[in-house]
Amino acid sequence: MAGEPTAGGTSNHFGGRAETVIQARDVTYHHHHAPAPPPVPDPHQVPPGTPLFVNRTDDLADLGGWLDPDVGGPPRMALLTGLPGVGKRSTARRWAEDTRGRYPGGELYIDFAELRGPSGGGDLFVALERCLRALGVADRYLPTDLGELVALYRTRTAGRGVLVVLDNVTSPAHVRTLLPAAPGSAVLATSGRRLGELVLDGARLLPLEPLSAHSGARLLTDLCGPERIAAEPEAAARLVEGCGGLPAALHLAAARLLIHRRLTVAALVAELEQESGGLAALALDSANGMSVLLGIACRDLPADALRLYRRLGLLPGRGFDAETAAAADGTDPATARRLLDVLDTASLLEDAMSDRHRLHDLVRRHARDRAESDEPAAEREAALGRIVDHYTVRAAFADRAVMGNRLRITDHEELLTGQEDPFAGPGARDTALDWLEAERADALAVLRAAAAHGLDRRVWQLAESLTALYLHHRHLADWIESGTLGAEAAARTGEQAAEARLRSLLSRPLMDTGDHDRAREELEAATTLADASGHPVLRASVREFAGRYWDRYDPARAVRVYVDSLALNVAADEPRGAALARFFMGGALIASGDREAGLAALTEAYEALSALGDVRMAGRALAALGRHAHSAEALERAAEMLRETRAGHYEAEVREELAGLLERSGDAEAARGHLSRAVELLAAGGSPRAGELRERLLSISPSGGHPAPPAFEERGPGRSPGKR
Numbered sequence: 260m261a262g263e264p265t266a267g268g269t270s271n272h273f274g275g276r277a278e279t280v281i282q283a284r285d286v287t288y289h290h291h292h293a294p295a296p297p298p299v300p301d302p303h304q305v306p307p308g309t310p311l312f313v314n315r316t317d318d319l320a321d322l323g324g325w326l327d328p329d330v331g332g333p334p335r336m337a338l339l340t341g342l343p344g345v346g347k348r349s350t351a352r353r354w355a356e357d358t359r360g361r362y363p364g365g366e367l368y369i370d371f372a373e374l375r376g377p378s379g380g381g382d383l384f385v386a387l388e389r390c391l392r393a394l395g396v397a398d399r400y401l402p403t404d405l406g407e408l409v410a411l412y413r414t415r416t417a418g419r420g421v422l423v424v425l426d427n428v429t430s431p432a433h434v435r436t437l438l439p440a441a442p443g444s445a446v447l448a449t450s451g452r453r454l455g456e457l458v459l460d461g462a463r464l465l466p467l468e469p470l471s472a473h474s475g476a477r478l479l480t481d482l483c484g485p486e487r488i489a490a491e492p493e494a495a496a497r498l499v500e501g502c503g504g505l506p507a508a509l510h511l512a513a514a515r516l517l518i519h520r521r522l523t524v525a526a527l528v529a530e531l532e533q534e535s536g537g538l539a540a541l542a543l544d545s546a547n548g549m550s551v552l553l554g555i556a557c558r559d560l561p562a563d564a565l566r567l568y569r570r571l572g573l574l575p576g577r578g579f580d581a582e583t584a585a586a587a588d589g590t591d592p593a594t595a596r597r598l599l600d601v602l603d604t605a606s607l608l609e610d611a612m613s614d615r616h617r618l619h620d621l622v623r624r625h626a627r628d629r630a631e632s633d634e635p636a637a638e639r640e641a642a643l644g645r646i647v648d649h650y651t652v653r654a655a656f657a658d659r660a661v662m663g664n665r666l667r668i669t670d671h672e673e674l675l676t677g678q679e680d681p682f683a684g685p686g687a688r689d690t691a692l693d694w695l696e697a698e699r700a701d702a703l704a705v706l707r708a709a710a711a712h713g714l715d716r717r718v719w720q721l722a723e724s725l726t727a728l729y730l731h732h733r734h735l736a737d738w739i740e741s742g743t744l745g746a747e748a749a750a751r752t753g754e755q756a757a758e759a760r761l762r763s764l765l766s767r768p769l770m771d772t773g774d775h776d777r778a779r780e781e782l783e784a785a786t787t788l789a790d791a792s793g794h795p796v797l798r799a800s801v802r803e804f805a806g807r808y809w810d811r812y813d814p815a816r817a818v819r820v821y822v823d824s825l826a827l828n829v830a831a832d833e834p835r836g837a838a839l840a841r842f843f844m845g846g847a848l849i850a851s852g853d854r855e856a857g858l859a860a861l862t863e864a865y866e867a868l869s870a871l872g873d874v875r876m877a878g879r880a881l882a883a884l885g886r887h888a889h890s891a892e893a894l895e896r897a898a899e900m901l902r903e904t905r906a907g908h909y910e911a912e913v914r915e916e917l918a919g920l921l922e923r924s925g926d927a928e929a930a931r932g933h934l935s936r937a938v939e940l941l942a943a944g945g946s947p948r949a950g951e952l953r954e955r956l957l958s959i960s961p962s963g964g965h966p967a968p969p970a971f972e973e974r975g976p977g978r979s980p981g982k983r
Contacts, residue, residue, distance in 0.1 A: 301365035302393040305424045308352030311481045314474035315350050318467060322354050325463045326445040328361045328420055334444040336434055336460065340453050341467035342606055342619055343556045344507025344549065347449035348426050350467060354447060355424050364419035364441060367393055372427035383436055387412050390423075390437065413440040420444045429559075431456045451556050451606050469504025469619070472496075478506060482513035487524070494525040501531045502541070503620045508549055511541040518543070535631060538624050553625040556605055563594075564601040569634055571602075571618060572626025573642050575708035576701025578610075578617045582681070583701075586649035587642050615697060640712070647709045650702055651717045653694070654724035656680050660691035661727040663873070666800050666836070668757040669720045692905055695728035703737055710744045718748035719757045726764050731875075733908035733944035738768040746781075756797055759788035763804040770808065772947065782808055799827035799836050806843055814850035821847060838867035842880050849887060858887060875904040882913045891920050898933075911940040915952065922959065931959050 318339075325337055339347040355366055367390050374382035387408040388401055394415040402408050420443035428434055428450045434457055438446050458464060470478065476499050480488045488495045502508035512531075516522055530540035542548025557565060570587040571579065579587075585595035599616060602608050608616045618626060630639060655674055658667070660682040682691040695702075702725060709718045722745025729738040742765035749758035762785035769778035782805045789801040802824035809817035821844035828836035845860030865880035878900030885893025894917045901910035914937035921930040934956045941949040 301363075303359065303366050304368035304393060305352060305355040305359075305366045305422075306368065308349050308356055311478060312349055312353050313478045313481070314470055315346070315353070315467075318350055318465065319354055319357065321463075321465055322447070323357075326354075326358075326422075326447060328358065328422070328443050328445065331443045333442060333461075334438050334440070334446070336438060336446045336448070336457060336462035338428075338434065338454060338457055338462055338464050339447070339449045339467055340451070340464060340606055342469065342505065342609075342622065343451060343552045344505040344621075345467045345469055346506040347451075347467055349506065351424055351426065351447050351449050355422060358422065362420045362422040362444070364416065364421035364439070364444070365393075366422045366424065367437075368424045368426075369437070370426040371429065371433060375429075383430075383433060384408065386433070386437065391415060409436055412437070416440045416444065422447065425449070427451070428454070430454070431460075434462065435460055453604050453606060455604075470506060470509075471504065472499055475499040475502060475504050475509060478509050479513060482510065483516055487516065491524040494523070494528050497528045498524055498531070501528060501620070505549075505619075505621060507552060508541050508621060511543065511547070511549060514543055515540070534624075534627075536628065538621065538628060541621075549621055550625060550628065553622060556607060557629075560605060561601065564598045564605075565629075567595065567598045568602055568607065568626050569630040570642050572623055572628070572630045573634075573639055574623075574646060574701075575643075576704035577620070577623065578615050578698075578701050580615050582653070583646065583649060584616075586645045589642070589645060643708060643712060644714070647705055647714050647717050647721070650698075650705045651721045651724070652678050653681060653698075654702060654721055654727075656682055657691035657695050658724040658727040660687040661695070661731070664835070666760070666796050666833075667723065668754070668760045668794075668797070669723050674720065689905070692728070692731060695725070696732060699728065699734060699737065703741060706741055706744055710748060715748035715752045716754075719745040719752070719754060719761060721745070722748070722761055723757065723764075729768070731904075731906050731908070733768075733771070733941075733946060735768040735772050735945050737945075739765065739772070742768070755788045756792040756794050759785045759792060759794075759797060759801055762788070763801045766804050766808060770811070775808070775811070778808055795827055795831040796833050796836060799824045799831065799833065799840070802827065803836070803840055803843060806840075806847065810843070810847055810850065814847045817847040818844060818851055834867065835871055835873065838864050838871065838873075839876065841867070842876065842883070845880075846883055854887070858884065861887075874900055875906045875909075878904065878906070879909055882909070882916070885913075886916055889920060891917060891924075894920065907940040908944055908946070911937040911944075911946075914940070918959075927959055931956060934959065 322337060326335055339351055341347055355368075359366065369386045369389060371382055371386070374385050384405055387405075391401060391408070391412055392398070394412075396411065396415065402411060416439035418441060420441045421439040422444070423437050423439060423446045425433060425437060425446060425448040428448045429452060431454050434446055434448045434454070438444070453464065453466070455464065469475075476488075476496065479495060479499055479502075498512055499509070502512060512527060515527060516524065527540055531537050533540075538548070538550045538553075542550060545551075557568060560568065567584065567588045567590075570589075571584060574583070574587055581592045581596045581599060584599060585592045588595060588598070599608065603616075607618070607622055609619055610617050634642075652674060655669060655671060656678070659671060659675075682688075682694070702721070706718060706721055706725075709721065722741045725741050726738070728734070729741070742761050746758050746761040746765060749755075749761060762781040766778040766781045766785075769775070769781065782801070785801045786805060789798045792798075802820050806817045806820035806824060809820055821840050825837055825840035825844065828834075828840055841860045842864035845857045845864060847857070848854075848860060849857030861880055861883050865877055865884060868877040868880055878897045881893055881900065882897035884890070885897055894913055898910055898913040898917065901907075901913060914933040918930040918934040918937065921927075921933065934952060938949055938952045938956060941952060
């Protein structure tokens with residue numbers, strides 16, 4: 260009807276804008292619909308990793324097995340830890356790249372190092388805000404309360420699986436709070452700290468180890484170019500070794516080589532290998548270098564842990580236990596263990612799964628640099644003195660446990676009275692020998708440092724005690740260096756008896772390595788010094804060592820020297836020394852043609868040494884008797900006695916003898932077993948004869964079709980097989 264209001268409406272579109280027209284009576288209403296906001300894109304925030312990424316195959320596989328988004332189930336957490344510069348961030352980014360697109364909700368990224376502020380928790384607040392913005396929440400809708408932020412974050416991540424990558428986290432709360440809610444989600448975090456509490460939340464802790472030498476060389480070549488590395492292959496290998504498998508160090512080294520084209524690899528290595536200040540070689544400027552990176556790792560250490568860190572840098576060796584750390588720090592072992600736990604949590608220690616620890620070479624350099632800059636010179640000297648004293652006392656206790664009541668120049672009563680014996684109780688001998696073996700390289704480093712700082716009395720005392728190890732495990736190069744340093748230190752202090760003792764002992768590894776001329780010189784000097792000292796047992800002992808030299812060249816003269824040694828031992832009422840003189844004299848008598856007298860002397864020596872409870876030397880005497888009687892049974896018993904006392908060098912001699920005897924009897928299989936054991940023992944001790952015996956082992960056919968071995972030859976009990 261004309262003039263009547265019209266009910267209803269129409270819809271029109273103008274320029275893409277929807278308009279609804281509603282007519283009521285004589286009024287027309289126009290209602291405009293706001294356009295729908297564009298959809299929020301899924302976040303893909305993880306920065307790209309380095310294209311020069313090597314190895315880490317096993318680490319990426321571990322992450323894949325744990326964080327696989329296709330497995331579903333509750334959200335998972337993984338934490339990559341390790342030394343500063345070991346590649347935690349690049350490994351996390353490579354994993355994120357490899358899995359891009361497999362998390363339907365995208366990937367979020369937070370670097371807590373950027374957010375670190377003076378107030379605790381502020382960084383977490385900002386991290387949540389950033390994540391929520393990336394998930395489409397406008398600033399005006401962001402709560403101002405931390406709890407409400409967390410609740411909103413969980414709501415926004417409840418729909419689709421999300422990967423969250425967190426760098427440089429310092430608190431378990433960083434990881435727990437940012438765990439997405441949707442099944443199949445994951446948090447992959449990196450930290451310089453071992454945040455073990457996260458295990459309670461089901462997290463997987465994955466410590467990264469430094470790169471292998473092969474992977475380090477490959478990375479350096481990729482960074483510098485193959486031509487640059489091929490031009491100096493030996494220097495490049497030393498550079499890779501000096502960087503210790505830390506990708507950050509290799510990147511810094513490569514950057515210096517690329518920036519300074521006239522800098523050779525060898526020159527860079529020379530800078531790095533300087534003991535003091537060498538870390539400056541791995542720096543581009545004051546803000547980019549390994550010292551800066553390691554300084555960040557130390558930044559939050561408590562004062563007492565930082566002090567221990569600095570003083571550990573003063574250790575001459577690389578390995579240490581809690582007792583050694585306590586000596587360096589001037590504290591007690593319990594306190595040292597607590598502080599070592601702090602350093603371990605900060606990823607500044609290696610091998611912390613055992614009772615022995617070590618500092619990575621670059622970490623040790625940084626700690627030493629901090630000590631030189633922050634510790635007074637007097638305290639550094641005092642720390643070294645405590646370290647040397649610790650090793651001297653501990654090695655003396657070990658010597659006593661291993662060798663019993665033997666000739667020593669070190670006054671154990673003076674040195675050890677009031678000290679706690681770490682090797683007391685059952686199994687003391689084996690425990691002491693294990694300690695000496697474990698500390699072998701570090702004890703020698705301490706000896707060198709003590710000699711360099713003029714601590715001469717401690718040098719010869721420590722060198723004398725270390726022979727307890729060398730007599731059993733025969734580390735010949737170490738023995739020669741230790742004995743030389745000890746003898747020279749004793750000479751500087753005018754300790755004639757100590758010098759004579761060490762020079763006579765030194766003759767043994769010199770003869771074993773074929774340096775017979777120097778061995779003779781040492782023995783001649785030792786004889787003169789021992790006679791001048793007036794020490795009767797020492798005079799007898801030096802002659803015993805001299806006799807063992809003459810065994811090789813003049814058995815009749817050796818007999819005369821042993822007779823002198825026997826007489827001096829008897830006069831001094833030294834039954835063990837007398838038994839040893841008879842033992843060595845027996846072999847010399849046989850070698851000089853008096854077999855009956857020689858066997859009688861060996862038998863008397865065996866009985867006397869057995870009565871004294873000296874199983875090691877009794878085993879050697881029995882071996883000599885078995886050798887000259889061609890008795891496999893006696894040699895078998897002797898080999899077991901020497902194995903029992905862990906006298907590896909002498910056990911190897913007997914095993915070699917047995918192998919020859921069994922070869923001749925046609926038992927090739929048993930011969931191979933004994934010879935294989937001999938090779939193992941000699942190789943462990945660094946003997947040059949290991950290679951010779953290995954070749955002989957290869958020549959023995961299990962079926963018995965092998966070249967005939969050389970004819971059996973008589974020799975003195977102190978001789979190595981095959982040597983006259």
